[in-house]
């Protein structure tokens with residue numbers, strides 16, 4: 655019957671398409687791995703040709719990232735009691751994570767993009783070396799213990 659044949663023919667086409675599609679993707683991936691400099695060049699070209707799209711997309715992402723950052727910071731602050739442990743000041747905007755040992759300057763160099771992970775570890779109670787203080791008490795703590803200069807002069 656012609657109908658049956660037609661269905662089978664279509665199914666064959668579909669199968670053919672998928673098996674070759676997989677192969678095509680695999681080949682493209684291999685080519686990309688073998689020619690990283692060409693890939694970089696093409697991507698650069700694409701980005702400059704679509705500069706507006708890229709810019710808009712970045713603008714879309716950044717506020718979301720800032721929002722997430724605020725949320726993680728808030729959670730870390732709450733986990734540490736939500737107020738300065740020295741004077742009780744509780745306006746989040748001027749609360750800081752104080753390194754009790756004064757080693758904050760060392761860690762600041764390595765946190766960078768991992769800031770959110772760092773905040774999460776505080777929120778999870780994994781950082782007994784960090785306490786919550788206000789900006790004033792943080793500075794006084796640093797001055798009293800001689801951390802102030804150490805924090806600003808790189809070893």
Ligand SMILES: [Zn+2]
Nearest residue numbers: 738741788791
């Ligand atoms: Zn304080």
